[in-house]
Amino acid sequence: MTRPVPPPQGLLINPIKNGTVIDHITSGEALNVLKIIGITGTTTESVSVATNVSSGKIGKKDIVKIENRELRKEEMDRIALIAPRVSINIIRDFKVYAKGGVERPKFLLGVVRCPNPGCITNAHEPVSSRFEVLPNGLHCMYCDWLITNDITGHMI
Amino acid sequence: MKHIISIRDLDRPFIDELINHANHIASQHFNANSLSDKILALLFFEPSTRTRMSFEAAMARLGGTSISVGSIEASSMAKGETLADTIRVVSGYADAIVLRHPKEGAARLASEFASVPVINAGDGAGQHPSQTLLDLYTIQQSLPLDGIDVGMIGDLRYGRTAHSLAYALSLYRSRIHVISPKGLELPSALIGELRERGTEVIEHEYVEDIIKELDVLYVTRIQRERFPDSASYFDVSSSYKITTELLEGVRSHLIVLHPLPRVDEIEPEVDDLPYARYFEQSRNGVPVRMAMLQEVLK
Numbered sequence: 001m002t003r004p005v006p007p008p009q010g011l012l013i014n015p016i017k018n019g020t021v022i023d024h025i026t027s028g029e030a031l032n033v034l035k036i037i038g039i040t041g042t043t044t045e046s047v048s049v050a051t052n053v054s055s056g057k058i059g060k061k062d063i064v065k066i067e068n069r070e071l072r073k074e075e076m077d078r079i080a081l082i083a084p085r086v087s088i089n090i091i092r093d094f095k096v097y098a099k100g101g102v103e104r105p106k107f108l109l110g111v112v113r114c115p116n117p118g119c120i121t122n123a124h125e126p127v128s129s130r131f132e133v134l135p136n137g138l139h140c141m142y143c144d145w146l147i148t149n150d151i152t153g154h155m156i
Numbered sequence: 157m158k159h160i161i162s163i164r165d166l167d168r169p170f171i172d173e174l175i176n177h178a179n180h181i182a183s184q185h186f187n188a189n190s191l192s193d194k195i196l197a198l199l200f201f202e203p204s205t206r207t208r209m210s211f212e213a214a215m216a217r218l219g220g221t222s223i224s225v226g227s228i229e230a231s232s233m234a235k236g237e238t239l240a241d242t243i244r245v246v247s248g249y250a251d252a253i254v255l256r257h258p259k260e261g262a263a264r265l266a267s268e269f270a271s272v273p274v275i276n277a278g279d280g281a282g283q284h285p286s287q288t289l290l291d292l293y294t295i296q297q298s299l300p301l302d303g304i305d306v307g308m309i310g311d312l313r314y315g316r317t318a319h320s321l322a323y324a325l326s327l328y329r330s331r332i333h334v335i336s337p338k339g340l341e342l343p344s345a346l347i348g349e350l351r352e353r354g355t356e357v358i359e360h361e362y363v364e365d366i367i368k369e370l371d372v373l374y375v376t377r378i379q380r381e382r383f384p385d386s387a388s389y390f391d392v393s394s395s396y397k398i399t400t401e402l403l404e405g406v407r408s409h410l411i412v413l414h415p416l417p418r419v420d421e422i423e424p425e426v427d428d429l430p431y432a433r434y435f436e437q438s439r440n441g442v443p444v445r446m447a448m449l450q451e452v453l454k
Contacts, residue, residue: 116260118258118281120259120265124236125239125265126238126240127240127268141264142261142264143261143282144261145260148345
């Protein structure tokens with residue numbers, strides 16, 4: 001008999017040299033975060049995703065690491081729509097270059113498609129959707145529709 | 157430049173002033189030539205009788221001229237022109253635009269492309285602020301707007317007049333009682349919003365349970381086009397009817413309103429009772445729309 005090797009402790013994903021680490025994502029929302037920032041099966045970034053990791057701060061959390069891409073401010077703020085407590089670290093040469101939280105934007109222009117089929121923004125008109133971000137959801141500033149759930153599903 | 161797009165954009169001082177202005181106009185205190193050098197464009201992409209005619213009448217009473225598209229089918233819109241382009245073009249012909257359109261938010265979009273004021277005359281199931289203003293105007297002819305009990309019965313889900321009126325009444329601390337067939341209730345998001353604004357919204361199953369405590373009964377039509385077949389429409393539409401018997405023992409000052417057209421929600425015998433104010437309400441469209449036109453064209 002040989003002594004069993006204990007499983008490795010800590011995170012199973014490696015540090016990144018350059019890029020962005022999105023930490024404290026609401027558990028289960030990591031894939032939606034990727035969708036929000038436009039990372040799909042056809043994009044080329046190296047991405048590591050950890051879900052349901054223990055967190056002293058929020059119980060369970062998800063983490064996303066994206067190599068060689070630094071998120072822009074408006075991308076960070078979009079993430080706040082589904083994961084308001086995330087912290088975002090910009091990594092350069094393995095060191096945290098910038099660290100911060102996110103702010104829910106007050107307005108979203110051309111980010112979310114209005115689910116109301118009768119809304120003028122879904123007709124053939126030269127306008128983008130415009131939503132006001134309220135505590136209870138997203139309010140269409142054209143037709144007054146209120147999106148209260150599945151915000152990611154309505155993103156363009 | 158002042159547009160009138162949604163009742164949500166209007167605050168209480170603006171509404172009160174507009175109602176006062178309409179009261180002055182109704183008592184013949186107005187200059188019949190005040191808009192004699194103005195042209196109003198009526199862009200109606202959906203059929204309308206009352207709204208269109210009362211805007212035309214309002215413009216004529218103030219000495220102004222109205223122009224309109226003969227029929228949408230024969231116009232450039234039928235050729236696929238966007239509403240945005242139509243509005244930019246018509247802005248060059250007129251001093252103000254009154255727009256009715258089947259899409260919600262159309263008037264908001266129009267206001268962004270127009271170089272003249274836009275008045276929303278109904279956009280899909282969305283807003284119809286001139287109707288709400290004339291509803292409020294009609295109520296204040298008999299009652300204070302503050303602290304009254306207003307019952308709303310009918311299609312409260314799709315009926316835009318009911319949504320706008322409920323919202324406007326929330327500026328006046330009135331209590332709103334809602335009675336509607338199953339599936340046509342006031343949207344829960346709107347009820348939540350009204351309650352957040354401090355308005356008491358009480359849901360009732362039967363109008364008999366509350367009618368004797370109401371100051372205003374606002375009746376709306378069930379819209380046939382919302383139902384897949386005639387049978388389900390008749391099932392729902394026959395589920396309520398305002399009759400002379402129903403109105404026995406109500407408050408003496410009760411007023412019954414209806415944005416019209418009615419089908420058979422109110423039986424014709426009710427027309428002769430002192431409570432019936434819906435034809436007066438319809439007439440009030442002229443002074444209220446005169447006040448609106450003067451407001452945007454001043």
